[in-house]
Amino acid sequence: MNNRHRGARSRALPMLAAALMGLAAGSAYASDNKIALIPGGPHPYFAPWEQAGKDAAKDFGIAAVDFKVPSEWKLNLQTELVESLVTQGYNAFGIFPGDAVGINSTVEELSANNIPSLALAGCAQDPTKVSFCFGTDVYNSAYLGTKALIEALGGKGKIVHLAGLLVDPNTKLRMDAVEKAASETNGAVTVVQHITDTDAQEAADQKINALLGAQKDEIDGLISTAYIPSVVAAKSLRNLGDKRIKLVGIDDDQIVLDAIKDGFAAGTMAQNPYGQGYVGAYVLDLLASGTCTVKAEAPFVKTPQTERFIDSGTLLISNANAATYKDDLKKITTEIQASFKDKYLDCK
């Protein structure tokens, strides 16, 4: 699982595609906006944002689209970073909220200084001043993933849900989705335990191995809705040499992909971080330079957190589409970007 090299290899493809699109659009704006893409903290999931920002800056002629990371997963560090970037002249922000509500007071201040902001990859809790939330429909993704696991189990058995940081706004939604999918089998499939806070390497390693060690025979399936537990679970099952327990993970880490290939995992729910970064930057640039505003009655999706949600796309990777899933994601990104303006924005 070498995140750095993967980054390089995977950059080649989108660069090429983006260059084509940029030419097609032919409407490079020479805008002097400075846009910041800010995750909740250091985490491999957000790595593609850096490249997405560079591509968007090139394709849409934006002065700067920078990827700035707080040193730890702490809301006050993220808030401090945002406040400091405002001081440094950044005038548009794509933020993964460290806390769904905690972020709103910062966003309020940004909009008071008429600085637009978007919630990317994770939503802020309504009422919020973010223009809209553009990310994976985590609820839907977890639901589809659990359905895929139930299918792999043949419709019955006991499953354990490996979830991310409790402080992450999406975790609660994912836990509800897993419960809903399991309840639809009215008793055939039961959720034995939600193990939370496993989105850090050491905690994941310790908890997942302890779980498998202690309850290996009583579990039939694992649904992981966080990046790191998916990787650790794939490694542990391979180490155990156990193909009985089915695993459906999330994200497309090489170890998880290899586990699917070798039969230790049934599949994984891919998300579209690159698209979130790329389209996010594109929209923020339009909002910051005032050329467009968000349509009030745009076709947003309603979720438990917010009424203005746009899905950045998700799909199940299994043996069938393991080789081609990247192109499918690319198609999704280009479709969203191309149709975004007339679907969601009113522009001068």
Next chain:
Amino acid sequence: MTNNMTLGQRFLANEWSALAVAILVGLVVLASMSPAFLTEFNLYVMLRSFCVVLIVAFAQMLTLAVGHMNLSVGALGGLVAIAVGGMMEKWGFPVPVAVLAGLAIGAAGGLINGLLTVRTGINGFIITLATASAFTGINLGITESIPFYNLPAGFVAFGTGRLYALPYLLLPPVLIALALAFFLARTVPGRQLLAVGGNPHAAELSGIPRDRVIVMAHTLSGLLAGAAAILAVAQLGSAQPSIGVDWLLMSFAAPIIGGAALTGGHISVAATALAVVLIVIIQNGMVLAKVDPYWVQFLLGALILAAVGLNRLRAVRAGGA
């Protein structure tokens, strides 16, 4: 005096008797509660998580021996972890070279702690709190919180390799424990270290170079923190900047529960090791019993207070020895 105590009194008097009993009770209860407890894989999982924690406890134990504290155990560990990871991934150092360099960095960190503490004569707590922040700063500065993922296969294999229930990772901690017990019991510097802890003024009057001994204790503590970090990198298979973040409480809990006197001069390698076993059993037991993981945090604090209370009781009963 001690010579007329019966064997039973002698057994109860020493530190690790209570721990041994607690561990036995724990094992029996958990084995009966779930058959999976004694399976090969679960024993392997427990032993694996035992290794790193034990060396971290030894690192703190050495500074407690001279009556000092080392708050930079975790931060130094994190720094050594990314240093070793970086050396192996970025500069392609062979594993033994990277490991030795890592240990050297750990020792150097400990040496800095020792020299600063002795030179300023200030309580080790504040100095190591400051150096802890400095080490973390260097760590984050270099890595920007991005781990080093692809480490040499052999090194990672060592982390996950096992012989039935015995992880390869167990070898270094066992060797370190034996070496430490021997060092403290039979070598001159080891005894001097305990002497300085027991009665610093008396040690100085007896010609023991007190400052040098304190610096030695901190240096060894840093070295062990480095060793623990290298094991953690092997275990996780990647050099995470966050290694060591949650070591502080554990590094104090085990030696104290193992009867270490806070004023220095009295530590027990065996009791500390047993204390770590007890803590690991509790943690594993709780996952088994599907208990909320936050109870571990709560129980650790309770165990420390219980151990401290027990020590006070034993000291008062023995006539304020």
Next chain:
Amino acid sequence: MRLTIEGIGKDFPGVTALDNVSFEILPGETHALMGENGAGKSTLIKIITGLYRPDRGRLLVDGRPVDFHSPRDAIAAGISAVHQERNLIPRFTVGENIMIERPPTRNGVIDFDKVHAEARKFLDMIDPSIDTRTEVRHLSVAQMQIVEIAKALSLEAQVLLLDEPTASITGHEADALFAVVRRLRDEGKAIVFVSHKLEEVMAISDRVTVLRDGRIAAAGEPISRMDRGKIVSAMIGREERVAEMGTRDVDRSKTVMEAKNLATSFGHKSISFQLHKGEILGLYGLVGAGRTELARALIGDGKVVSGELRLNGQVVTIPDVPTAIRRHKLGYISEDRKAEGLILTHPIRSNIAISVWRRIASKLGLIGRAAERRVAEPLVAKLEVKTPSIEQAVGKLSGGNQQKVSIAKWLAAGVEILIIDEPTVGIDIKTKTAIHELIGEITREGVSVLLISSDMPEMITLADRILVMSDFALTGTIENSRRYEPMSREIMGFIHAGAEAGHAAAATAHG
């Protein structure tokens, strides 16, 4: 080895501990070093053993000048010492404590059998009954002292310093020690023997050096030419002006404090005495006799186990120090001014007003600096404390002025009974007399004083009556005739009466 002490001088803030001290210690002799408390004996020893550096003068070994930076250097040069306070590692075994300087090793590893064998060799010289494998923390105070001596012997040093070695060991252990001292002397070693006890010094030493107030009173006099009278007068100096205390009317009819066979947690069995209004009751005894412990029990810093304590006639029990001060108007000036008497970093004004903060605070508990100054300034003037300003931190004052501040503190608290422990230790002569007059004066204002001191002349100058304590028991009460010779002989008589009586009791009393 010949050790020459040449022109040694040492200063502490406000007091010269040693001034131009010169004498020689010759091989093959027992050299006694005597002097009153605070004469500079232990400071000199700390310089010889490398713990302190001299401000002036130098040490020479066989004529060559030496400079000791730490005890290690002194030990290397062949000088070892048994200090007054305990210097053993509690959790190490007796054998290991004895051989701690250079434990015998076999190929790099400590050979414990050899350690215990060697230790056994030195221990048998004094007391074969101690097992080398028991941990020191399980030993009695007397046994610890023996282990300390054995440790010094194990260094095979050429010069062995023994600081009050017989303070807490019994008669027959002392005799065994003296036999060893004689044997070492015959082997050509030099033994420096520091002691208060005249007859011990007369019995075993060849030559004696006497220090008085940091200066040489007698340097290396052969014992044959010195008799008891000469030593005592050298120690206290004939011409010292015995402060003529003004007439003090002691109201013997009114008893302010009475103890009836008190027993304390420190080991006193049954202490009975009476303190009258305006009286200075002396409590004399040697180091370790239990006087400070008695004071601590009386003020509630220790526990009175049984017996009766009456203040102004009523039976009282004192749970803690604050109650002793506030409710019973009982104060205590500790012997260790720095550690237990004053708060060095705080200004004079707070140190004096400390025990009355609650009283002078307003309803809301507020005190301004002015309130403290109102309490402190009159007393600083009355007691003539020399200080640039009342804001001055007490740590910067001389020993004498610090003691005045302590006394001012208790006067501010309006105590009726004041226990003073070693009032003039480490204080220069001029201020010493001033403090004696001060103590006299406060008794005239109605304060009754229990004076603890091991400074014979001070006791005879100040006390109206003198209780003699030895080994945690009162062995005699003497009316003070203020004539030095007869009084000191009578006091020493009671000391030894106590010592003999104590022999049998010593092993059990507080072992």
Next chain:
Amino acid sequence: MTLSVSSQSRARPSWLAEQSNLIGLAVIIVLFWVLFTSLAPGFVSSFNLFALSRSLAVDIVIGFSTMVVLATGGMNLAIGSIGVCAVMASGYLMQTIGLPIPVAMALALLLGAFLGWLNGFVIVRSGVNSFIITLASASLFLGGMLILSKAQTFNALPPEIAAFGRMRWGFLSPLLFVALGLGAALIVLFRFTALGREILAAGANPRAAELSGVPVGRAIIIAHTLSGALAASAGLMLVFRLGAAMPSIGQDWLLPSFLAPVLGGTLLAGGFVSVVGTILGALLVTTLRSGLLVMQVGNFWLQLFLGLILLFAVMVDRYRGVYAERRSLGRKNPRQTSGRSA
């Protein structure tokens, strides 16, 4: 940092010595402000000043929470845990029980004071070093809170909370005036009350204080109770700022809680505190934190800077705290001087 010459010259009273240290601190702060403003004009923008004032307020109160215990020569590692317990309690009381804000806040402060009292009581009763007791109680309190609250954030708090957090008086946050108010109260405590003097005396020389009739045990317990209440108020200030009661509050308080008082001149060995010093210390830390971010140094190197500053401050404390004693003992006195060793 002008090293005060007072310990050498005897004449000057200590008052001036204390001020010289504060003046030194103030000069350094001004220098940094000039530096950062020249590098990034936005540094003195109303937006940044407001943000600075808010985080400064919290840092000051965290510094006070440790300062109060440092006065007794002890330490309190549980301020983070006590803070988060008060935060979650206030969240529970407001969101689940629906109590009015002032009542919930008061009860949360009471809880903080009680937990502080618990620390003090156990320390005095057991006689064990305050480091170990508060280390253990830190994990006890945190564990207890996490168990009860399942680490769920209370984010449906009444809107007035977040509104107050965003309120502006001029370009400063009202939270700063709350912090300065607490500072004024502490100045009165330590300079003008008997209790304050007793706490300082208990810290400077507990044995001498005891023998002078100061109830040292009581003073230590009260100091820890105060420390708990201050930790709770720091936590509640963060609730106002974030508009939510989150379980992750307080985990990184340990270093700043020592930096502010020690930089400001509070002695580690106990016996002397400087309230104004702690405020200036906190201002220096906040200025550096914000300045480094603005200078694109990136907050990754921030930890290194804070560590080095604490080391430097501790060195200076070393000379300020040591008294003439050092020279009177002839050779360098034993290393572990009045410093409260473990």
